[in-house]
Every structure is written in C-alpha cells, then in structure tokens.
Amino acid sequence: MATGFVLPDPEDPDGQPFWQGTARGELLVQKCTECGRRRLPPRPMCFVCRSLRHEWEPLSGRGTIWSYVVAHPPLLPAYAELAPYNVITVALEEDPTLRLVGNLVASPQGAINEIDPSTIRIGEPVRVVYQQVEDVFLPRWMRA
Numbered sequence: 260m261a262t263g264f265v266l267p268d269p270e271d272p273d274g275q276p277f278w279q280g281t282a283r284g285e286l287l288v289q290k291c292t293e294c295g296r297r298r299l300p301p302r303p304m305c306f307v308c309r310s311l312r313h314e315w316e317p318l319s320g321r322g323t324i325w326s327y328v329v330a331h332p333p334l335l336p337a338y339a340e341l342a343p344y345n346v347i348t349v350a351l352e353e354d355p356t357l358r359l360v361g362n363l364v365a366s367p368q369g370a371i372n373e374i375d376p377s378t379i380r381i382g383e384p385v386r387v388v389y390q391q392v393e394d395v396f397l398p399r400w401m402r403a
C-alpha cells in the first residue's frame with residue numbers, strides 16, 4: 260500500500276545489502292577490506308584508499324543523538340499530517356563519525372510524532388529499531 264512517504268530503493272545495487280540487513284533486524288555498514296575504514300551510506304569505493312573491495316559488518320545498533328531538527332509544514336502531504344515530528348542524526352557507537360538519520364520513536368512501531376521534541380537532548384543514548392513502511396524496513400531509534 261502506498262503511504263505517500265519518500266522511501267529508499269531497497270533494490271539499489273550499492274545499498275541492497277543494507278536494506279536486506281534491516282529486514283532481518285541487523286544494522287550493517289560497509290567496511291573496506293584493504294584499510295578497514297567503515298563507511299555509511301553505502302558506496303562502491305573506499306573514500307580513504309580507493310579500494311573497491313569491502314565486506315558488510317553488523318554493528319550494535321547503539322549510538323547517541325548527534326543533532327536533530329523538528330519538521331514543520333510546508334511538507335509533503337504524508338509528512339504534513341504528522342508534523343511537528345523529529346528527525347535525529349545518530350552517531351553510531353562503533354565509530355561516531357558514522358551517522359545515520361532517522362526518527363526518535365517511543366516504540367518500535369510508534370509514530371514519528373509521538374515524542375515531544377522539547378524533551379530531546381543532544382548526546383542521549385539511543386538504540387535502533389526497525390519499522391516496516393511499504394517494502395522497506397527503516398531504521399528508527401528509541402531511547403536506550
């Protein structure tokens with residue numbers, strides 16, 4: 260069922276393993292097999308050593324809120340119905356330079372507007388949860 264949300268393409272060649280991971284409840288990042296640098300979002304080449312070789316490494320799914328915004332209209336209709344809602348950037352525990360954008364929710368299947376944005380604090384510990392929207396399992400975040 261179309262929701263009106265703008266969603267990533269889970270069949271994208273670079274990102275497909277990432278989205279297959281979220282569907283299994285795993286948060287995977289690419290790790291260069293030449294120099295060991297992790298990278299996110301997925302891309303073909305290491306930005307440090309230019310190697311095309313990589314593996315996918317599962318991470319803990321823990322991190323801290325690095326920054327956030329509170330979205331207000333004008334927004335696309337599906338989002339306007341939920342505004343105001345939070346959008347957080349999470350610094351991942353294994354490497355805080357790896358940052359993932361998502362929403363802070365109160366429960367794994369919770370709505371993106373159920374947290375009072377005035378209660379969000381930079382540096383709060385969070386853990387990943389996965390919420391299916393159409394055919395994509397989106398990483399979202401709960402307070403740890």
Ligand SMILES: [Zn+2]
Nearest residue numbers: 291294305308
């Ligand atoms: Zn490398």
